[in-house]
Amino acid sequence: MEFSLSAIANQVDTWLHANCASWLALTIEFVIVGLLCIALFAVLGLVLIMMERKVSAYMQLRLGPNRVGPKGMFQTLADTLKLLVKEGLTPNGADKFLFNLAPFIVMIAAMLVLAPIGFAKDFVIWDINIGVLYISAISSIGVIGILMAGWASNNKYSLLGAMRSGAQIVSYELSAGLSILTIVIFTQDMSMGQIVASQADGWWIWKGHIPVIISFIIFLIAVTAETNRAPFDLAEAESELTAGFHTEYSGMKFALFFLAEYVNIFIVCAVGATLFLGGWMPLHIGNWADFNRIMDYIPSSVWFFGKTFFLIFVIMWFRWTFPRLRIDQLLNLEWKYLLPISMFNLLLATFIAIQGWYL
């Protein structure tokens, strides 16, 4: 019996329905889903921050945190404890209601995007039939929280950071959306489950030819900018704006922003892995039957998380490879290069799809 998340979910489901009334079973299932999502958030926060610090350290020939626990494993946990006992200040001049509302909005936006993502074979919260449209719609709600935080703080650094972040996120959303569209053209379906299913005979990055490779590169650049990561981290450029839109936040509210930022990185990488790298589909090569069988033995959840973490690693790699852009360079890159290229690429993809020049 091989390991599979959907089998466990089905067993829990049948057990609950056998032992409880159906309304109670449904309620318990909802509670379990909620708790699992919270647990995923907490674990992702701990793992990704640790990974970020270790990756940065090794790229700079350092060791990184290595005192707390074996190899510094418990460093993030200790940091979280430190943030827990810090006071969450609200500055006197701030708009108190919006200031306290902003972290909630950012968290809700990050949590909602989890719904259509398939974490393993048949293991998805709700496979919405307009999945990719839903993802691009919800992920742009997060920018409202950022603008709200920056404006409500009544601090010049925060306002500048929020404005930059807003301009940047909305601009790069266009190229991200257009590169997602090329995949929709090939699959003829917007649901994430169908997109993964269409890659059973090869991932889109292999069988989609040049347009998909171009749109994959554009997607990577755009999501790096959308999550405010270096080299596009103008929103919180430490040397100019102290911390950008969360300058005035401290304690747990700051931690929530920080967590949402890392969860967003995970989410965009998960979407990228699903669209271009086949989601939970194992790697298959043509008619190498034995090789394919070995690949099938690896659980689908391992494939999904492996691809996602590979993309996260690439995005962390960017940070130590490219210097930070200036705001005008950033907007030029999007409006004068990426947007025209992705519009042209969309037409190219359509042409190839109609002619059937893909595998």
Place this chain on the structure above:
Amino acid sequence: MGPASLLVLILAAVAFATAAILLSKLVLKASHNPVKGETYECGVPTIGKSWIQFNVGYYLFALIFLIFDVELIFLYPWAVTVQKLGMFAFYEALIFLFILFMGFLYAHKKGALKWM
């Protein structure tokens, strides 16, 4: 799991954030000091308000973004069916994108995309 799962996710996010903030309220020892509430500005008292008229450049980009985002929404249903409709839909999109691109070039010529 159906639409109810979205409600569950919203509740989970709110519960998580509330629990974190409440827990820190329980654990921490708050001290009161009038200086603590001041706006942070690298050690000097802040001058004037931040809620002022702001550089128009950001809003111009937001306006252009709006046009292209609506375009993107139009393209989603088109993208799902384009393979079935064939070359006809391709030419339609070509005309649509051409008109948009003309608008984009106009905005560019007018200097809307130039930073300051």
